[in-house]
Amino acid sequence: MTKLHFRVFGTCDSGKEALALLRARGYDVEVYAGLEPPPKSLILEKVRSGVDGLITTLRDQIDAEVFEAGRGRLKVVAQDAVGFDNINRADANRYKIPFTNTADVLTEATAEFGLLILGCVARKLYSSERLVRENRWGAWHPYLPFLGDEVTGKTVAVIGTGRIGQAFMKKAVAFDVNFLCYDPVYQAHDFIKVIQDELDLRFRSGFAKERRTARYVSFEEALRGADFVSVHVPLLREGESETPTFHLFNETTLRLMKPTAYLVNTSRGPVVDERALADALKAGVIAGAALDVFEREPLPADSPLRDPALEDRVRLFNHFASAGRITRLSTDPDQGMAGRCVQGLIDVLEGNYGGNPAKMPYVVNKEAFT
Numbered sequence: 001m002t003k004l005h006f007r008v009f010g011t012c013d014s015g016k017e018a019l020a021l022l023r024a025r026g027y028d029v030e031v032y033a034g035l036e037p038p039p040k041s042l043i044l045e046k047v048r049s050g051v052d053g054l055i056t057t058l059r060d061q062i063d064a065e066v067f068e069a070g071r072g073r074l075k076v077v078a079q080d081a082v083g084f085d086n087i088n089r090a091d092a093n094r095y096k097i098p099f100t101n102t103a104d105v106l107t108e109a110t111a112e113f114g115l116l117i118l119g120c121v122a123r124k125l126y127s128s129e130r131l132v133r134e135n136r137w138g139a140w141h142p143y144l145p146f147l148g149d150e151v152t153g154k155t156v157a158v159i160g161t162g163r164i165g166q167a168f169m170k171k172a173v174a175f176d177v178n179f180l181c182y183d184p185v186y187q188a189h190d191f192i193k194v195i196q197d198e199l200d201l202r203f204r205s206g207f208a209k210e211r212r213t214a215r216y217v218s219f220e221e222a223l224r225g226a227d228f229v230s231v232h233v234p235l236l237r238e239g240e241s242e243t244p245t246f247h248l249f250n251e252t253t254l255r256l257m258k259p260t261a262y263l264v265n266t267s268r269g270p271v272v273d274e275r276a277l278a279d280a281l282k283a284g285v286i287a288g289a290a291l292d293v294f295e296r297e298p299l300p301a302d303s304p305l306r307d308p309a310l311e312d313r314v315r316l317f318n319h320f321a322s323a324g325r326i327t328r329l330s331t332d333p334d335q336g337m338a339g340r341c342v343q344g345l346i347d348v349l350e351g352n353y354g355g356n357p358a359k360m361p362y363v364v365n366k367e368a369f370t
Contacts (some may be wrong), residue, residue, distance in 0.1 A: 003028040006349050008048040010055035012081040015329045015338030045067045053345045054173045063088040069093035080341040082109035093368035098357035100344030102337040106322035111167035113321035114266040117290040121315045123148035157226035160233035179214035180222040184243035223256040235268035251276040262288045266321045279306035288313040
């Protein structure tokens, strides 16, 4: 293999085996060693010193200041995540810098995690384990000290029916639930028909005692009718879309939910107004919540979600949904974020697809090159 001389700076260790693939091709790869994100001043210093590629995560703010620092040398920003809220798309387009992401490969892991934490909060797994670990487990009792809520046979609202929302539904079918679906942008009617066919088959074959249904409804109807609300929408702010999702769950919309319902968010933190959610939980407006993403990450020490009064009804996770070994670290771009991240970088630097970023599968801002 001909050795290639590109210089790359990674803001974190996105996977040693994947980065080794770049080094084997002759790339000069430097990785920030700290567990915390590097200060922006360091990123600017590295870019100014002359790097061809930048590997980033959601923790790094990439904007005009970074692109200007890399003027004349920086060729690509490869994001080791499906989300790219941290990258200023307009600035990237203005400087004609393609940026890539790792969509698709984390779909199944994220959907699986969403279903698992739904069950975790509903069945009070944390409360039960804590009782045992703290040696407070006394005599067995039919309903004391607490009971959880079954998932089987309930109604689940799926808010956002894109890749992850659909994968979540495919898994949740096994719990014989009804689905109320809402998507602010696109309705996947063909997919919903397949889900309905699956639900009908389970009923006809005796796997389910009752016939269950899957259908699109309004946002309000979805919230009013659901026992569980699972969120899978992108973050769209005012001015970015006719149907923004920023604080989609707020004081008003949370009050549409049943007092026995649970909210599960594995999408983007700012989709939920956390202060409003904490207030709703304290007031008994809804029964509980499980959250993997937050408005600020890491979750601040003074977050209202940390209130000890909410501890048994709120599960808090560290942006963990895609954190499976294969999903995070596989060098195969069809399986792993690490593999897809470095392949996106390689495509741009080595001029694959005729050197046209608009044709490269992992480039997000294709519109800047058409």
